[in-house]
Amino acid sequence: MTETWTAAFRSAPVSPYEPTPLVYPSRGFDDQTLRQVVRVRGGGDRLRVRLSNLYGKEPLTIARTRCALHTTGSAIAPGTDALVTFGGATEVNVNAGHEAISDPVDLATTTEVDLVISTYHATPCEPATYHPFALQTGYLATGDVTSHPEIPHPEQVEPRFHLTGIDVQTPPGRRVVAAFGDSLTDGVGTTPGANLRYTDHLARRVVAADLSLINLGIAGNRLLTNVFGESGTARFDRDVLAAPGVTHLIVQLGLNDICLPAMQGAPPLSADELIDGYIAIAERARHHGLTTVIATITPFSGAEAISPGFDNPENEELRQRINQWIRTSGEFNAVADLDQALCDPATPAALAPAYDSGDHIHPNDAGAQAVAAAIADALPA
Incomplete structure (x- = not known):
């Protein structure tokens, strides 16, 4: 039976240049790893990640993306860490006004599970397309620590940045x-x-x-x-x-x-x-x-x-x-x-x-x- 992609998580994007001040403004990143936790619903054998530059004014470059299952805080479940690629490449460039969808990742999910997405921003980027009220703490650290089991002494962030969706591969229906x-x-x-x-x-x-x-x-x-x-x-x-x-x-x-x-x-x-x-x-x-x-x-x-x-x-x-x-x-x-x-x-x-x-x-x-x-x-x- 041919499997199909199904939306398992979404975060509706908001412009960092909103004319009305928001409680949690957006920000940019430079030589930093951003680790974000999301709840995924609807199990599947594989998944794909969506990263958005919908409201950006310049191209966005993300040097590395990894995903894993979540345990607590900034920690990932041992043995679940996987590299995320885009068109076979580790680095992804997302033009202003566009979204990047990853290649399939062989990481199985269950009906309800927390997933960690870690992105490394090697070069400066402008304020991110984001979601102000994530109601789920994210973690920020200097350098590329995307594959670390846990981020030591991270800065905690309240919004969700760039990450707009997770799809899972499921049977039709x-x-x-x-x-x-x-x-x-x-x-x-x-x-x-x-x-x-x-x-x-x-x-x-x-x-x-x-x-x-x-x-x-x-x-x-x-x-x-x-x-x-x-x-x-x-x-x-x-x-x-x-x-x-x-x-x-x-x-x-x-x-x-x-x-x-x-x-x-x-x-x-x-x-x-x-x-x-x-x-x-x-x-x-x-x-x-x-x-x-x-x-x-x-x-x-x-x-x-x-x-x-x-x-x-x-x-x-x-x-x-x-x-x-x-x-x-x-x-x-x-x-x-x-x-x-x-x-x-x-x-x-x-x-x-x-x-x-x-x-x-x-x-x-x-x-x-x-x-x-x-x-x-x-x-x-």
């Missing part, structure tokens, strides 16, 4: 759920390094149905506006449709379109504009045969004290209008009512205290688990 969203999908509010995002919980729930899951969340992302990454409508084809094996889609976007404009002194969007954006994604997904779930927009009452301009009566009215459309439009195959799953019954415009990470916007670990349960119940087979 592997099905993949693409979780497409903002900071809630990205996992902001959950415990870093613990794999307790809603997508982590959901991946473990759907594995019995022979589904795996990739996380395409970007903190701060919007449906319609290119702020904190390209908009959902702009990046949909690149991030979702181009990922091999995707059969199911979860759309969780819109809260930032409602609330961030007032924080930044911009005019608010209308309900019709947002609805048109959702319909555009639904139509693209239908055209490509994806089974779709859309999530209602979650409560944010109380966020004003921490994020001025985020929470006001106009924003809440718009949230209610959009949620009513989501529940009744029929544009998507199913609705996951995260509003109902997370709200405080005594104050429905607010997150339930047991699910609030503390900023009145993002669910905590328990809230992420509740989100996963609501989506799992809605997700068609």
Whole structure:
């Protein structure tokens, strides 16, 4: 039986030149090894690595790349370290605006496993195409230590740099759920390094149905506006449709379109504009045969004290209008009512205290688990 490539991990890329300041800015590297840990889902006998220079202004050169299974900290599992090549070469040059996909690597993965990708940057490179909120510590050291069993006294880094994907080789028919969203999908509010995002919980729930899951969340992302990454409508084809094996889609976007404009002194969007954006994604997904779930927009009452301009009566009215459309439009195959799953019954415009990470916007670990349960119940087979 001919095997095929399937997306097993994704990290949606963001420009290092974002006009809006981010909590974790990007950076460049020079004579340094970067070791990054990622959770791969969906087992296979071989894998391939994706490195991106999508938002670079100059060509990117990576002198050496290796991969291995992870143990703890910066350590790799003995006997699993493997060299990664690109077109048979150890060094890879990635032109600005492009991505490099490695040759197949003979490293087997299981249904859920942590993988270490180590890259050596021998010459200076500009700020990297990256993912600001990795929620998984990376490790940085001087020189080429890509093959070291453990990096001694590394610098710890919070974002994920250049690494945008891992594919695994599997028999035909592997099905993949693409979780497409903002900071809630990205996992902001959950415990870093613990794999307790809603997508982590959901991946473990759907594995019995022979589904795996990739996380395409970007903190701060919007449906319609290119702020904190390209908009959902702009990046949909690149991030979702181009990922091999995707059969199911979860759309969780819109809260930032409602609330961030007032924080930044911009005019608010209308309900019709947002609805048109959702319909555009639904139509693209239908055209490509994806089974779709859309999530209602979650409560944010109380966020004003921490994020001025985020929470006001106009924003809440718009949230209610959009949620009513989501529940009744029929544009998507199913609705996951995260509003109902997370709200405080005594104050429905607010997150339930047991699910609030503390900023009145993002669910905590328990809230992420509740989100996963609501989506799992809605997700068609």
